[in-house]
Amino acid sequence: MNQAVYASIVKSQEVGRKQLAVLIDPDRLRTQSLEALIALAEQGIDFFFIGGSLLMDEKMEECLQLLRRSVPQPLVIFPGSPLQISAQADAILLLSLISGRNPDLLIGQHVIAAPYLKASGLEIIPTGYMLIDGGVSTTAAYMSGTQPIPPEKIEIAVCTAMAGTMLGLKMLYLDAGSGAQKPVSPEMIAAVREEVEIPLITGGGIRTPEKAYTNLRAGADLLVVGNALEKDPALLIEIAAAVRAAGNI
DSSP states (O other), rough: OOOOHHHHHHHHHHHOOOOOEEEEEEESOOOOHHHHHHHTTTOOOOEEEEEEETTOHHHHHHHHHHHHHHOOEEEOOSSSSOOOOOSSSSEEEEEEETTOOOOOOIHHHHHHHHHHHHHHEEEEEEEEEBBBBOOOOOHHHHHHHHHOOOOOOOOHHHHHHHHHHHHTTEEEEOOOOTTTTSSOOHHHHHHHHHHHSSSSEEEOOOOOOOHHHHHHHHHHHEEEHHHHHHHOOOOOHHHHHHHHHTTTT
């Protein structure tokens, strides 16, 4: 099975190079905003993540086809349901919501998706998804029926991350959720980084280059930005510069 995307993330982690992914929700992003992001794709984007909690299949296919024609970066599905699968992408994050106690999102939906994933030819990256309270109720929390980890409960996040690595997951994704008021705190990121070695992704609530820089310097390897760019695609230039700076110290 192809492991190009995961290998790229691991290699960058090993040399201390920070990476940036732009999250595209085809249900929310206007065509002109997507075109603006495509025009800025050379500014330092490493990956495009595509997905959404309420995503319609045809919109995802249309978005993937446009991106495939327009950008050289790998396209990675960030699924909001078990059947958000497309051979148009390069890889998929096989998410296990380890911060919650919903069995459907720990294994149930994975069982439904397994035969489709096997037939898809996609690179499959088992990823522990940890939802962190970002100060507002998010679609991810509502749709998953789970409570996010409170930001002050750093020890719970650390133990959850450790358990994920012991279960054999290949990456961890700490997410405050789309539209979060606050990103995952640097203190939580640093504490998790201290205890785990696998690649660490963080996202949600990152609206400024300063927050991007802080999260990466705390120990995140890959930063995901989405909602802020829907409103201001040009912000990508500043955030990409912050990502590069975070890996150059």
